[in-house]
């Protein structure tokens with residue numbers, strides 16, 4: 452099986468306030484707690500030569516989507532940048548790391564990474580297929596919206612999908628629990644990063 456890691460929307464506007472970004476606009480409670488487990492998975496992915504996909508909510512200044520969610524992740528702003536502690540060097544390490552942007556039109560919600568596209572206009576599905584990837588490990592923000600939509604679409608496209616439950620957080624805790632049940636019912640496996648890595652290597656912190 453050829454595996455890839457998908458990190459959904461690990462963006463500043465979804466993370467709790469920090470000194471260097473004090474006013475995030477759509478905070479997912481404890482959203483920054485996804486960073487340590489995702490860094491473990493990124494290290495594992497690099498070691499095994501897996502491709503890494505990072506999706507970005509990448510909205511225009513004005514979109515219908517803000518009527519429900521308020522302004523967030525406007526393209527090119529600091530709010531749309533990844534959490535700085537996430538160990539991604541997107542500027543220099545591009546050979547097996549792909550950026551997928553989504554929600555960049557005036558009227559689309561694009562919760563799912565499968566609604567997005569690379570900078571050169573390829574869909575996520577096209578890229579995954581061209582690389583022969585059949586298995587996806589998925590974490591990110593938020594469990595009850597974009598993570599859920601991405602996982603359900605991946606299952607529809609017949610990928611083997613594992614949700615990393617410690618590497619995602621929900622906007623609403625109860626909705627997050629319900630979302631995990633829905634993903635499992637649709638066929639997703641769930642595990643923690645630590646358990647996954649224990650199966651693959653000799654333990655983790």
Ligand SMILES: [Zn+2]
Nearest residue numbers: 508516524554
């Ligand atoms: Zn959005």
